Amino acid sequence: MDVQFAVAKVSKYASRESGDTLEMIERPHGGISLVLADGQRSGKSAKAISNVVARKAIQLLAEGVRDGAAARAAHDYLYTYRGGKVSSTLNILSADSRSKTFVISRNNDAPVIIYTQEKGLYLLDEPSRSVGVHQVTKPVITEFPIEVGTIIVVYTDGLRHAGSLSGSHNYDPVSGLEQMIADNEVSPRVIADTLLADALALDNGRPRDDISVLVASVMPESNDGARRLDVHLPLS
Amino acid sequence: MDVQFAVAKVSKYASRESGDTLEMIERPHGGISLVLADGQRSGKSAKAISNVVARKAIQLLAEGVRDGAAARAAHDYLYTYRGGKVSSTLNILSADSRSKTFVISRNNDAPVIIYTQEKGLYLLDEPSRSVGVHQVTKPVITEFPIEVGTIIVVYTDGLRHAGSLSGSHNYDPVSGLEQMIADNEVSPRVIADTLLADALALDNGRPRDDISVLVASVMPESNDGARRLDVHLPLS
Numbered sequence: 096m097d098v099q100f101a102v103a104k105v106s107k108y109a110s111r112e113s114g115d116t117l118e119m120i121e122r123p124h125g126g127i128s129l130v131l132a133d134g135q136r137s138g139k140s141a142k143a144i145s146n147v148v149a150r151k152a153i154q155l156l157a158e159g160v161r162d163g164a165a166a167r168a169a170h171d172y173l174y175t176y177r178g179g180k181v182s183s184t185l186n187i188l189s190a191d192s193r194s195k196t197f198v199i200s201r202n203n204d205a206p207v208i209i210y211t212q213e214k215g216l217y218l219l220d221e222p223s224r225s226v227g228v229h230q231v232t233k234p235v236i237t238e239f240p241i242e243v244g245t246i247i248v249v250y251t252d253g254l255r256h257a258g259s260l261s262g263s264h265n266y267d268p269v270s271g272l273e274q275m276i277a278d279n280e281v282s283p284r285v286i287a288d289t290l291l292a293d294a295l296a297l298d299n300g301r302p303r304d305d306i307s308v309l310v311a312s313v314m315p316e317s318n319d320g321a322r323r324l325d326v327h328l329p330l331s
Numbered sequence: 332m333d334v335q336f337a338v339a340k341v342s343k344y345a346s347r348e349s350g351d352t353l354e355m356i357e358r359p360h361g362g363i364s365l366v367l368a369d370g371q372r373s374g375k376s377a378k379a380i381s382n383v384v385a386r387k388a389i390q391l392l393a394e395g396v397r398d399g400a401a402a403r404a405a406h407d408y409l410y411t412y413r414g415g416k417v418s419s420t421l422n423i424l425s426a427d428s429r430s431k432t433f434v435i436s437r438n439n440d441a442p443v444i445i446y447t448q449e450k451g452l453y454l455l456d457e458p459s460r461s462v463g464v465h466q467v468t469k470p471v472i473t474e475f476p477i478e479v480g481t482i483i484v485v486y487t488d489g490l491r492h493a494g495s496l497s498g499s500h501n502y503d504p505v506s507g508l509e510q511m512i513a514d515n516e517v518s519p520r521v522i523a524d525t526l527l528a529d530a531l532a533l534d535n536g537r538p539r540d541d542i543s544v545l546v547a548s549v550m551p552e553s554n555d556g557a558r559r560l561d562v563h564l565p566l567s
Contacts, residue, residue, distance in 0.1 A: 102560040112361075118393075119355060119562065123382060125348075127564055146359060150393045157386045192566050241566065284561055291557065317565045321527065324338040325520055326355065327559040328363055329552070330428050330477065 096243055097317040098190045100129060101283035102309045103291040107137050107253070108301035111331075114141025115251050115307040116149040123159045125192035130156070131309055132169075133184040133203075133251040135227075141305070148173050148183045148226060162187050162200045166234035170202065170226035182225040185234070186249045188311060195241050197311070200234040202226045205252045207237075208272055212244040216273055246281065247311040248272055253304035254290065258297030266294040268308075283310040332479055333553040334426045336365060337519035338545045339527040343373050343489070344537035347567075350377025351487050351543040352385040359395045361428035366392070367545055368405075369420040369439075369487040371463075377541070384409050384419045384462060398423050398436045402470035406438065406462035418461040421470070422485045424547060431477050433547070436470040438462045441488045443473075444508055448480040452509055482517065483547040484508055489540035490526065494533030502530040504544075519546040 106113040114137045118130045130152045134144030151172045155165040169185055184203035191198060199207055199219060206220035223235045250268060257266040271290050280286060287310040295302060342349040350373045354366045366388045370380030387408045391401040405421055420439035427434060435443055435455060442456035459471045486504060493502040507526050516522060523546040531538060 096566045098564045098566060100560070100562040100564075102558070104558040104560075105556060113558075116357060117560065118357060119560070121352065121354060121382070126566075127562065129562075146357070154390055154393075157390075190564060190566070192564075195566065284559075292555075295555070317563060319528075319531070320341060320565050320567075321563075322338070322340040322349075322565065323520075323561070323563040324336070324340075324353065324355070325559070325561040326336040326363065326365075327553060327557075328334045328336075328426060328428075329556050329558065330332045330334060330362075330426070330431065331556075 096241060097314040098241060098311060099283050099314055100309065100311050101287040102307065103287040104307040105291065105302055107303065107305050110138050112139055112142050113305040114138060114145055115305045116142065116145040117307055117309065118149045118153045120153040120157045122156065122189065122191060126190045128153070128156045128162070128187055128189040129309055131186045131249060131251065131307055133305065135182045137305060144181050144183050147176065148185055152185065152187060162189055162198045163234055163236050166200045166202055170232045173227035174230070177227060179228050182227040184225045184251065188247060188249050188309060190241060190311070196238050197241055197247065199237045199247065202232065202234050205250060205255060208248040208269055210246040210272065210276055211242065216276065218269070241313055243313050243315055245313045246286065248286070248290070249309040251305060251307045253302060253306035254294050254308060256304055257294035257302065257306065266297050281312050281314070283312040286310045286312070332477060333550040334477060334547065335519050335550055336545065336547050337523040338543065339523040340543040341527065341538055343539065343541050346374050348375055348378050349541040350374060350381055351541045352378065352381035353543060353545065354385045354389045356389040356393045358392065358425065358427060362426045364389070364392045364398070364423055364425040365545055367422045367485060367487065367543055369541065371418045373541060380417050380419050383412065384421055388421065388423060398425055398434045399470055399472050402436045402438055406468045409463040410466070413463065415464050418463040420461045420487065424483060424485055424545060426477060426547070432474050433477055433483065435473045435483065438468065438470050441486060441491060444484040444505055446482040446508065446512055447478065452512065454505070477549055479549050479551055481549045482522065484522070484526070485545040487541060487543045489538060489542035490530050490544055492540055493530035493538065493542065502533050517548050517550070519548040522546045522548070
């Protein structure tokens with residue numbers, strides 16, 4: 096199998112810096128984890144918050160700490176460091192090559208969208224709250240086997256709030272993904288870019304909030320067994 | 332400008348695990364750093380070494396420590412932790428969006444290949460040694476402006492040792508890149524994959540060592556200003 100991930104990430108319009116932070120780390124027992132945090136408010140102060148939360152989580156994941164414990168520690172750290180006054184969402188998406196499972200950790204009101212060949216499309220939407228503001232906050236953890244055809248979409252709430260201020264309606268990423276699955280689209284890059292582009296269109300290309308979309312898609316075996324990483328970093 | 336990075340990474344033939352570690356981290360003042368470490372020997376023991384070195388470096392870079400200090404600290408840590416008995420190469424390639432410069436840190440006998448529109452093709456090949464075995468080891472640091480058309484190739488020594496045991500000759504990544512530049516190839520993905528494929532061909536598809544290739548290429552402005560990340564993780 097070839098587990099593929101794609102991330103697309105934009106800042107709020109006219110904001111130099113996104114308040115979202117996305118980091119990736121190799122898991123010491125095999126596999127990788129992607130951590131996505133969305134700090135309260137936007138711009139520089141939000142960035143400082145999401146950066147601290149994501150950094151604490153990946154630092155622990157890199158040392159072999161399990162996902163749930165890393166998420167709790169990131170909460171405890173932010174809560175202590177900022178006196179319970181600022182919040183951040185935190186999602187961890189891990190592909191563990193030892194257990195051959197995905198592990199999804201949510202500290203985020205926004206759901207995670209899953210598609211599997213067996214179960215079809217469904218949401219991970221158990222009530223879940225951000226880290227940093229309540230004394231005890233734990234993540235909602237979901238684990239299931241890595242199987243060809245599975246698609247996972249994780250996003251920060253800028254995606255579903257797109258369009259909310261321009262009037263008519265909010266963007267609905269679930270129906271966006273449903274349409275692509277009906278069209279047999281499985282490329283995580285195409286899925287992430289389409290969800291982002293559709294949301295941006297509702298805001299006339301001027302997003303009202305930072306938007307980050309993370310998509311995983313499991314393909315059949317790769318040709319040469321190489322690991323690959325591609326990064327695009329726009330500089331103004 | 333759009334700074335693009337591509338990594339391709341394979342394990343030694345019949346080895347489950349690559350002894351090379353590649354990690355990426357966001358720089359707190361803007362930009363990203365990619366860290367590539369190649370641990371002594373191969374397989375599990377090499378992985379444990381390169382993992383410790385890369386993890387220490389990115390942990391410090393994530394906290395805003397400058398590249399040279401992070402490389403020295405990674406050395407000190409490995410030297411202390413393993414009593415000077417094991418070595419690892421360490422390269423850090425950073426795109427700093429505040430200074431608009433690339434910062435390249437080498438603790439590696441293997442050179443780094445650079446192409447700029449002004450200077451053409453040249454090597455960073457000042458004598459440089461691996462971290463972990465000598466009491467005092469410092470990185471060779473090179474910094475220059477990020478400009479459209481610049482290409483940077485960083486690799487672990489498996490790339491240039493490809494072919495060395497099959498007889499005739501070693502792989503020469505410099506002439507490989509020279510050819511691609513003559514053909515106006517600027518895609519970092521194509522460059523990384525071509526260098527890897529050519530080296531693998533010399534070893535008849537059975538690499539004698541772990542091979543990692545990291546390529547950066549600076550393109551004109553991107554369309555939508557989005558940051559993008561793509562990962563392919565083969566699972567056996």
